[in-house]
Amino acid sequence: MKYFPLLWATLWRKKARTIFTLLSIVIAFLLFGMLQGVNAAFQQGVNNANVNRLIVASRISLTEPLPISQKQQIEAVPGITGVASSSWFGAYYQEQKNFVFAMPVDIDDYLNVVPEIKTAPEQVEALKRTRTGIIMGIDLMKKYGWKIGDRVSLHSTIWVRKDDGSSNWPFDIVGTYIFEGDESQNTGAFFNYSYFDEARTFGNGTVGWWTVSVKDPNQSAQIAAAIDKLFVNSPDETKSQSEKEFTQSFIKQFGDINFIVKAILGAVFFTLLFLTGNTMMQSVRERIPELAVLKTLGFTDAKVTALVLAESLLLCVIAAALGLLCADLMFPMLESVMGGAVSLPPRVIAIGGGVAVVLALATGGLPALRAKRLVIVDALAGR
Amino acid sequence: MFKQTIAITAMNLRAIPQRLGTSSVIVVGIAGVVAVLVSVLAMATGFHKTVANSGRADRAIVLRGGSQAEINSSITRDNMLTILDAAGVRKDASGKPIGCGELVTVVNLPKIDDGNSSNVTLRGSCGQLAQLRPELKISQGRMFQPAVRELIVGAGAAKQFRGVTLGETISFRDSDWTVVGIFTTGGDAHESELIADADTVQSAFRRNMFQSVTALLDAPSAFERFKDALTTNPTLTVDVKREPDYYAEQSKQLTKLLNFIAYFVGGIMAVGAMFGALNTMYSAVSARSREIATLRAIGFGSGPVVFSVFAESLLLALMGGAIGALLAWVFFNGNAVSTLGANFSQVVFRLTVTPGLILAGIWLALFIGLLGGLFPAIRSARLPVVDALRAS
Numbered sequence: 001m002k003y004f005p006l007l008w009a010t011l012w013r014k015k016a017r018t019i020f021t022l023l024s025i026v027i028a029f030l031l032f033g034m035l036q037g038v039n040a041a042f043q044q045g046v047n048n049a050n051v052n053r054l055i056v057a058s059r060i061s062l063t064e065p066l067p068i069s070q071k072q073q074i075e076a077v078p079g080i081t082g083v084a085s086s087s088w089f090g091a092y093y094q095e096q097k098n099f100v101f102a103m104p105v106d107i108d109d110y111l112n113v114v115p116e117i118k119t120a121p122e123q124v125e126a127l128k129r130t131r132t133g134i135i136m137g138i139d140l141m142k143k144y145g146w147k148i149g150d151r152v153s154l155h156s157t158i159w160v161r162k163d164d165g166s167s168n169w170p171f172d173i174v175g176t177y178i179f180e181g182d183e184s185q186n187t188g189a190f191f192n193y194s195y196f197d198e199a200r201t202f203g204n205g206t207v208g209w210w211t212v213s214v215k216d217p218n219q220s221a222q223i224a225a226a227i228d229k230l231f232v233n234s235p236d237e238t239k240s241q242s243e244k245e246f247t248q249s250f251i252k253q254f255g256d257i258n259f260i261v262k263a264i265l266g267a268v269f270f271t272l273l274f275l276t277g278n279t280m281m282q283s284v285r286e287r288i289p290e291l292a293v294l295k296t297l298g299f300t301d302a303k304v305t306a307l308v309l310a311e312s313l314l315l316c317v318i319a320a321a322l323g324l325l326c327a328d329l330m331f332p333m334l335e336s337v338m339g340g341a342v343s344l345p346p347r348v349i350a351i352g353g354g355v356a357v358v359l360a361l362a363t364g365g366l367p368a369l370r371a372k373r374l375v376i377v378d379a380l381a382g383r
Numbered sequence: 384m385f386k387q388t389i390a391i392t393a394m395n396l397r398a399i400p401q402r403l404g405t406s407s408v409i410v411v412g413i414a415g416v417v418a419v420l421v422s423v424l425a426m427a428t429g430f431h432k433t434v435a436n437s438g439r440a441d442r443a444i445v446l447r448g449g450s451q452a453e454i455n456s457s458i459t460r461d462n463m464l465t466i467l468d469a470a471g472v473r474k475d476a477s478g479k480p481i482g483c484g485e486l487v488t489v490v491n492l493p494k495i496d497d498g499n500s501s502n503v504t505l506r507g508s509c510g511q512l513a514q515l516r517p518e519l520k521i522s523q524g525r526m527f528q529p530a531v532r533e534l535i536v537g538a539g540a541a542k543q544f545r546g547v548t549l550g551e552t553i554s555f556r557d558s559d560w561t562v563v564g565i566f567t568t569g570g571d572a573h574e575s576e577l578i579a580d581a582d583t584v585q586s587a588f589r590r591n592m593f594q595s596v597t598a599l600l601d602a603p604s605a606f607e608r609f610k611d612a613l614t615t616n617p618t619l620t621v622d623v624k625r626e627p628d629y630y631a632e633q634s635k636q637l638t639k640l641l642n643f644i645a646y647f648v649g650g651i652m653a654v655g656a657m658f659g660a661l662n663t664m665y666s667a668v669s670a671r672s673r674e675i676a677t678l679r680a681i682g683f684g685s686g687p688v689v690f691s692v693f694a695e696s697l698l699l700a701l702m703g704g705a706i707g708a709l710l711a712w713v714f715f716n717g718n719a720v721s722t723l724g725a726n727f728s729q730v731v732f733r734l735t736v737t738p739g740l741i742l743a744g745i746w747l748a749l750f751i752g753l754l755g756g757l758f759p760a761i762r763s764a765r766l767p768v769v770d771a772l773r774a775s
Contacts, residue, residue: 020658027655060555061489157455252499255722271415275408275659
């Protein structure tokens, strides 16, 4: 610690150079923080997937409906604690861009398999009593300023109502919910499957996919196989996957986001390594007589090496901290583009810290070696 | 003045190899920025080209009102026949309207590179497909026959997904389908699809409805007549769009997102590279301070000196930009990738590095070089001659 003033002084030996180097590392970590944050937002669904749950969809694809009669058969498979249906409703509010993730469900079944959804029991009762009732995520309510008791009309891009041939579905808001452990799911909505199935013009008696909860997650692979075996060679063959596999494969279909993020970061850090390394080399080269003086004063080789490394470490860590801070501050701006909450996860900060140290060692390594090998007489003589 | 400029600039540029280490910071830094910018833009361009170029002005697509994409839509057989009988639809030699009621289903196929099960469109089309879409050419094998479970596979899909080469059989819904042909459509979105006979698909997937009707019109100008005929018909609630408009809408969102990523990430990186360039140019000026002072002392003006600094930074930036664009072109141009499109199924497209994108990258490089050279150039002009001469 007593060498800190010395370090600080050498760091600011050439102010302009240090500031520019610092800023370019700040930029690199800003990008690192933002891209990893966005990546984490995509992976969140995968990480939050419940190991106790399976998704059972048609083997052909998620868009092929399954008959509701499968429920009893799935329930009979040993080790299963609950089966709930979901269907894609494809709703928006007023304008296409106001997408609403609303799903027709049997609320008791659904809460049984997805206990993370927290809602008041009397609101669940109200939903069951009200044919056109709907329970909405708190963030969705907030977004449109809705409150319990409001009547809203959602437009479905798929389903047409039998009674008047329109695609507008009226709903009465009877409650709200919070999804425990994943804020991004607070923008959904659940309504009665019975209302949905009676009122739609086609597809009656079918569901989109089944969500199945199992008692012992270690058994989930066997249970998935057992469910698929039930329907093999039937017209409605199924494909059961753990929630995690299902989410992962779904995200992957958008393209390999992870790969793109890594490729961009690779390019950024390579560039940066080059830049900082160069600056450090230059700075050590200019200071050779000074370092020789230090050695003359009795600083050991190891100490001089450590000083040079510490200098690059200081630069990188300050810059990394600033960059990640900027990324955190910029996230609210990204929300509108990402269409959901993104934040800087602690894991990314930790990785960022690690990257900063590696960067510092990589860029400071050669100059430190040079400082270590310095021969006092030659250096002082300027040879 | 002019002679001075040329002389100093030439001298300076010849000296660049002596400052190779610091000079390469500009080149590498800018190459990185330009490579990222050009590759992401190439992705946006490729996707846009594939999706938005699908369709012809004299073809119209009809969907159920408010359904946005084919996958959401549904049209009954009666309505399909009404639509094809409407005014403006071109007739073939026997007087039959040229158009197809089509249905799209999504099937899962594993991707070749990572085995990830992906949604692929299986389109049910009709016997008039060849007349309706003359751009569809069978490159291997033959066309599918009605009433048998045969399908043809788009060239893009054949390269991206497993199990769809000529002669193979695929099974969906307790039925086996034989791949009898591979087709191309000039690189549009249909090349990512499998196509079979609509009635056969309907029976296998237990459907009785269509999802869209595509009709060939008498001429592009016949569209309004066709649209009016359908929208004023009280038995129909449909959206009628020209094909190019429909596909342009489908590609809008992703293209917008990719462009945003390209300019946002590229922009931030450009700022970082600019700091690197500033560093390099400042150290170049300080390395040359004695030389500059000497030149000024023997009567050279500050203008030529400033110009020589700019020339150096722009030249290095140009090299960086060219290297970056070249890297993007060599590694990514023509790479086939796929993403989830509007029909909830994969659209295969190729990254396309166009001359326009390369030019955009070079412009950005020059801009960074200009900014990076600005302050160091000013400093070079203000260098106090006497002090600089004394400097060791």
